Amino acid sequence: MTTQKGFDPHAFRAALGTFTTGVTIITTRAADGEMVGITANSFNSVSLNPPMVLWSLAKNARSLAIFSNAKHWNVHVLSVDQEELSGRFARQGEDKFAGLELDEGISKAPLLKQCTARFQCRTAFSYDGGDHVIFVGEVLAYDHSDLPPLAFQSGQYALTARKPREELRLGATPPPECNYTEDLLGYLLGRAHYQMLHALGQLLNTQALDERSFFILSVLSIRDRLSLEELNAFIAYTGMVASEESMAALEASQLVATESEDGVVRYVMTADGREASLRQIALAKAVEEDMADKLGAGDAMALKLLLKRLIASSDPGMPDLWSAR
């Protein structure tokens, strides 16, 4: 850590950006009826009684005169699904409100839908803040939904992973001095994966499919009519191998059938197999919904995002299961 006394705006911005924020859109209506809205992360709460919030706007912003003259404005705390909207209101020169349905608010300021929270305000104070004006508004009405909020950190959108108040330990007791701890990512990924399979297995037990058969059917449900070699290319990353014997067992259960083409045997799903696979996916989604409920919707989204980033960064070159042939 070295102290910067020079004010390179880029470096100063980078330091400020480490402070995580939510993302808001703030809207108002000009005297001539024009609707105005901008994306801002300078929002914050100020006062509980009277209820007040604040945000700041650059003095050179095109909308400064309109916000300065407006009595009312609305703050919308954006949800994770409103990233596109955030981008749209951060840009200039387009009709930002095109195609947006609006709610009826207590003032004429536009009130957007599907937000995490909304605060309808009347300007209480506007203060000098260097190259910005600080608007402090009295909150006249507010509402809030269960939609997980979008966050912003160091110039990137972000999701949040909430920490429980108590330290989260999987073991009932702290581990002794031991090199292999529950904090190893590999252990956590493995255990999470196997517990997920276990939960699914409990639901699948009428079908008595082993893990390998589950993977084989999953691949065939996405991409049918594969040779044994092609099939194995898709499941190789699991360390499992589909043999002719394992395929014969699936054939005997009438989940898979074979076709010959140019001397190559190709496996196709039967109607029964397709039905079994649809049932599996429905069960997998049920397990997943249950987990998402337990984690919370925003946290479940964050987990998926991080797993995707991990997979993308550690991909050993897997064939793309979903690509066109």
Add this chain to the structure above:
Amino acid sequence: MTTQKGFDPHAFRAALGTFTTGVTIITTRAADGEMVGITANSFNSVSLNPPMVLWSLAKNARSLAIFSNAKHWNVHVLSVDQEELSGRFARQGEDKFAGLELDEGISKAPLLKQCTARFQCRTAFSYDGGDHVIFVGEVLAYDHSDLPPLAFQSGQYALTARKPREELRLGATPPPECNYTEDLLGYLLGRAHYQMLHALGQLLNTQALDERSFFILSVLSIRDRLSLEELNAFIAYTGMVASEESMAALEASQLVATESEDGVVRYVMTADGREASLRQIALAKAVEEDMADKLGAGDAMALKLLLKRLIASSDPGMPDLWSAR
């Protein structure tokens, strides 16, 4: 979403809390030399030129008079490792600075170490903000480290998971209409797990251990001298079974030895086995560090946190590998 016009402070706070923030500690020194510090999440940037930031303090705070009279104060953006410090500075009636090493700043205001970012400020304005005072400070010096920042949302501490600018798709092309998609948590967990094992396998290939042997040795490295039944209780969740034959193979490789006690055969690690296991763990940590580098330290922590929460909430009742006997 229903609009609340009544101002139940609890409900209003809940709506405000949906706006994600970082966590700061703001410090100053009283005229009599007393050091003062409070935890605040009402911090925000205001102006780039001149560089200014703001935060607000309750008018009934014990420290209001001191901050109002102080010329200088420091804002510390806390890192994920400073959660304890956040709690300490949020409480009253203890010597908050006890045991803390301080850095030398440009004023006499205490400057804490190991933060994500720090801003050394001189009060530029203080404004009325309802039941709070808004302090606007000119930033005289600042610095920032690579430590991932702590976040706060809806009354809980949180970590952040950054979203890439572009939509993250694992497949090269969007999937066709298909029930089984790459967005299934079960798919993502499985693929992440197997890719991690694959990366480890690349490093382990001189040892030619299969996945089952890897799990068996991992368990024995934590908890030695297990009967076959006890061993299987610890790896049952993986769906794998340690048989007498698989143990005999590990014995033949001189990684494991047997002892008989009251007629029960117990498996113990040999010196070779322990060495192989230490090598495995070192390699697993190397794979993990590589992944953490690619994700970023804060994101890797968020991933582990979410996996732990998932595991804790879906635990089918596994025996505790690390507990005392």
